[in-house]
Amino acid sequence: MLVGYARVSTRDQNLDRQLDMLVNYGVDIRNIYKEKVTGIKTDRVELNRMIDELQSGDTVVIADLSRVSRSTKDLLMIIDRIKDKCASIKSLKDTWLDTTTSNPYNEFLLTVMAGMSQLERDLISIRTKEGLISAKARGRCGGRPSKSNEKAEVVQTLYNQGYKIVDIVKATNLSRTTIYRILNG
Numbered sequence: 201m202l203v204g205y206a207r208v209s210t211r212d213q214n215l216d217r218q219l220d221m222l223v224n225y226g227v228d229i230r231n232i233y234k235e236k237v238t239g240i241k242t243d244r245v246e247l248n249r250m251i252d253e254l255q256s257g258d259t260v261v262i263a264d265l266s267r268v269s270r271s272t273k274d275l276l277m278i279i280d281r282i283k284d285k286c287a288s289i290k291s292l293k294d295t296w297l298d299t300t301t302s303n304p305y306n307e308f309l310l311t312v313m314a315g316m317s318q319l320e321r322d323l324i325s326i327r328t329k330e331g332l333i334s335a336k337a338r339g340r341c342g343g344r345p346s347k348s349n350e351k352a353e354v355v356q357t358l359y360n361q362g363y364k365i366v367d368i369v370k371a372t373n374l375s376r377t378t379i380y381r382i383l384n385g
Contacts, residue, residue, distance in 0.1 A: 201258050203287075204232035205250055207267045211236050218263040221292050227261050239270040247278070256286035259300055264293035265317055272318040279310070355382045 204222035206215045215234055222232055235246035247268070250260070260282055262268050268289075269275035279299065282289050291297035296309040335341065351372050358368045368379055 201255065202227045202231065202261055203250060203254065203258050204261050205247060205268060206232055206234045206263065207239065207244070207247070208236050209238045218267060221263045222261055225261055225292055239266065239268075242274055251278070251281050251285065254282065254285040254287040258285070258287040260287060260289040262289065262291050262297075265291055265297055265314070270321065272314040275314050276311070352382045355379055359383055 202225070204219075204227040206218035206222060208215055208218075213236065215236075219229070219232060219234070223229055233246040233250040235244060237244055254260070265275070268291075269278055279289055283299065288299040289297065290300055294313065296306070296313045298306060299310070351374060354372060355368055355374065358371060359365075363371070365376060365379055368374075369376055372379070374382075
């Protein structure tokens with residue numbers, strides 16, 4: 201039997217793309233385990249339930265590798281748990297991830313490609329951290345502009361005109377702490 205697994209990282213994200221891929225491949229919608237939880241977390245309720253309920257001969261179908269695991273170690277452990285149930289796993293996007301046939305090349309490719317995926321994630325993380333450090337050294341900081349920056353001139357003007365702090369809080373919807381930070385900054 202084909203069993204599907206679909207996962208997104210946050211409650212706001214949508215599973216539709218993955219569900220469509222799995223159903224189009226032939227997985228019955230009733231046999232798809234769905235969850236909205238980060239892939240970094242190793243204790244995923246639906247993933248564990250799916251593996252526990254696997255029967256000999258079942259094939260777990262996933263849209264792509266990143267939906268089932270974020271690290272090589274975790275992926276290999278999940279695959280071992282699936283194999284212990286005498287089941288297999290197949291990725292629709294990462295065609296090298298297919299344990300439905302007993303082929304030594306599949307095992308080799310699985311190990312190498314999982315390692316490459318882990319390397320890619322690690323390199324992206326390193327580049328991101330380096331970029332943030334570089335930007336900070338130039339006086340820039342990442343993220344969304346602070347609301348207080350947008351209203352700093354308004355706060356300063358109102359204060360210079362003699363308004364009380366409590367009135368500035370009401371007029372700008374900023375906290376007292378933020379207003380004092382602007383005035384003392």
